[in-house]
Amino acid sequence: MNLFDILGPVMVGPSSSHTAGAVRIGRMARALLGQKPIQAELLLHGSFASTGEGHGTHQALIAGLLGLAPDDSRVPASFALAKERGLEFTFGSCTLRDVHPNSVLIRLEGAQGGRLEVGASSPGGGRIRVFRVDGLDTSFSGELPTLVVHNTDQPGCVSQVTGVLAGRGLNVATLQLNRGGRGGSAVMVIECDQPIPQEAAQEVRALPGILRVTRYTPEEEAL
């Protein structure tokens, strides 16, 4: 915690959890998709579903998918902006098990045909936590440089990926690995202490058994 967690963030109101955090979730989903989203299905859970309308949560999520920051004055008008930029979206509600009341499941389709499903929560103060990527459980906040690796469940994947990071002097802060089933698809989430260069992500992508690599850099939110 620092002084600007107390005096700040600069944000569009009315709620750090239901508005600012919702923008961040949208931004995170866009970053993980790795391309411009053109189609989005958003399923709101719990308090997001019941009080989201009064908190501008819907507009905030769409604003984030468009890449806007939590302090962008265009957040309330994000629906019109989405139309301009060719992002179609639908909202629904859902009931998820064992997640924070402020949660949403987002299914995205990108301009280059990429698809992604992300589940994320906004527990308070504008902080967020991704709890699901493409149906697999995970847990990361995006506060550290993060590498999300989709791979086939086969021996050696983890050591090869961490080997690439070690070779570039990147220290692994946390590592999570979850798989759908033996020999099926798996998701590896690696949080590092140092920024992860694009070349490192490309090197990981070229490894055998790696299906997709997404690099997430914590936002330089000056405010």
Next chain:
Amino acid sequence: MIEFTSLDQMLRDTKQSGLPLWENILLSDCARQNIPREESMARMATMLEVMVQADEGYRAGDRSASGLVGGDGGRMAAYAQAGNTLCGPFLSDVMAGALRMGECNACMKRIVAAPTAGACGVLPAVLLPYRRHFGAGKDQLVQALYVAAGFGMVIAERASISGAEGGCQAEIGSAAAMAAPALVHLQGGSPEQMVHACAMAVKNLLGLVCDPVGGLVEVPCVKRNVIGAMDALSAAQMALAGIESRVPADQVLDAMAEVGRSLPHTLRETGKGGLAATPFGMEYAPKEP
């Protein structure tokens, strides 16, 4: 170096350092974050600038999502302008400022969470009118923001700044407890007086529950920014008069944490108790999907 876990430690360290309290807060935070002083100061100046912009951008015609909030900042300013007010020009200006900022937040405008979005009106409501009525410069106001943020850090460490955790005392109460020492700083008071002002501001709103109608940051949140600002002013004036908090400040913060933990779930931002559970409030209760 200030550890931000105790107001007593903050006082002792500041005395040892020989620095003004605001500067010791600034330098301690820079050391913790490993950032240069200039970077921190530029960022704090931006916070002040955003507060001014939000205040100036207020429009009395705006309404919140529910329609429950909007226009009161305009009403208060018009009443103040007419003269012969109950509270006089300065306090009327403070009250109007608190309403304006609270309404800006409810109407999805750009604000500075201080320490939260729901309590964003308290600090600007005392600082911006102070500048107009007492002629403080921008540098002094930025220093006052450091004082406010430093006290806020200790409150967050020792108690809470979240309504969901500690009730409204943790949001509006914390904002008032940050604004009170900031006002003492502006008036040239001592660090000891700032600590007493913080303690008294907390004590006077101890136990305030978080019971928003419809679960929205609207009713009673906007008007509670007014009482937060008034609490800060009265606590600051008491401290400047040499009045002290009998209960030591750190113990007051510990009591605030304890009271927060004791509050039932229904009175901690769930929108299920207090004003939210009145017949009026229930009309706005969220429909379960």
